[in-house]
Amino acid sequence: MEQRLRLLMFAGVFALLSGTAVLLVHLWPHVAWVWLLVKAVITPFIISLIIAYLLNPIVNLLHERNVPRGMAVIIIYFTFILMLVVFLMNLIPAFIQQSRELTEHIPELIQTYQLWLTEFHSHKYQLPEGVRIGIEQSLQNSEKRTADFFAGILDGAGGLIQKTIHLFVIPFLVFYMLKDMLMLQRGILLLVPRARRKVFSKLFHEIDVALGNYISGQLIICSIVGLLAYIGYWLIKMPYALILALIITITNIIPYIGPIIGAAPSILVALTISWEMTVLVVIVNLAVQILEGNLISPLIMGKRLHLHPLLIIFALLLGGEVGGLIGLIFAVPIVAILRVIIHHVIIHLVKH
Incomplete structure (x- = not known):
């Protein structure tokens, strides 16, 4: 019986995602502008909700010790700001310096790759003309794009100004979400018919647990992976260790695909130094x-989400196609929510 329910849940989620993919393929040209508008509006709310999920257990812990929820949030804010200031004062100068050094070093990196290609072409193993031209054009384009990217990190004040409103709005959204979390939950339940409130209360609780487990666990895993990568790069004396480890930390948020994306920049930089450094970097990443795969993730996440890897990969492909990087990040938690909902629907159908 339990195996049948699991099979039905897997089939239900897969069918729902497949139907969504088909609809999006046909309707996307007509609704793309709606998605851009909605994404701009809901982005600060989604970020605030994630932060609220992370901080809510601490607020509940203080509230159980007779600290008002509003005061508990203020205490957490003050502690967080203090820790953030200390953290940034120590790391931001090093990050900016390494970003500038890497930006200045990019033309040299591209030139090194072009020399490799020239040497390769001079040997008997000749690449087809079309492939060679395509590779050279890709290298030239990547030089400009990479330089623009890192220059934008340092000098992109215009883009930062456009995002400033989010930085001011998000703390207020998080404050009210945490302060009135119980009131918001009760308000949502009031919209449900009285006879169904117990069922929906259990559903909301399981969704809350699934999201909380995923978000907190994933952030802890990313932080540990980034720290381990930085220690490994530091031990082998890899240049730009901090910024390369930070890239790995951020990309590791994306399951399965993220580690490959995050390791690529460090390997490319190592190739311009020496083959020995490249081997060491590959060993560190592996x-x-x-x-992460055999100890950290199983220990922290376990089997909390109960999602099959094939379903996760399918969700990532769909999320990446629809929402780009944001879609990749939120694909798995959305599928986790759908799994909980479909589980309750199937249980209800089986009982009746």
Whole structure:
């Protein structure tokens, strides 16, 4: 019976995602502008909701010790701001310096790759003309794009100004979400018919647990992976260790695909130094990913989400097609929510 329910849940989620994909393929040209508008509006709310989920257990802990929820949120804010200031004062100068050094080093990196291609062409293993031209054009384009990217990190004040409103709005949204979390939950339940409130209360609780487990667990895993990568790069004396480890930390948010994306910049930089450094960087990345896949993730996440890897990969492909990077990040938690909902629907149908 339990195996049949699991099979039905997997089939239900897969069918729902497949139907969504088909609809999006046909309707996307007509509704793309709606998605851009909705994304701009809901982005600060989604970010605030994630932060609220992370901080809510601490607020509940203080509230159980007779601290008012509003005061508990203020205490957490003050502690967080203090820790953030200390953290930034120590890391921002090093991050900016390494970003500038890497930006200045990019033309040299591209030139090194072009020399490799020239040497490769001079040997008997000749690449087809079309492939060679395509590779050279890609290298030239990547030089400009990469330089623009890092220059934008340092000098992109215009883009930062456009995002400033989010930085001011998000703390207020998080404050009211945490302060009135119980009131918001009760308000949502009031919209449900009285006879169904118990069922919906259980549903909301399971969704809350699934999201909370995923968000907190994933952030802890990313932080540990980034720290291990930085320690490994520091031990082998890899240049730009901090910024490369930060890239791995951020990309590791994306399951399965993220570690590959995050390791690519460090390997490319190592190739311009020496083959020995390249081998060491590959070993560090492999060691970190083996630890993450076999020890860190199972220990922290376990089997909390109960999602099959094929379903996760399908969700990532769909999320990446629809929402780009944002879609990749939120694909798995959305599927986790759908799994909980479909589980309740199937249980209801089986009982009746």
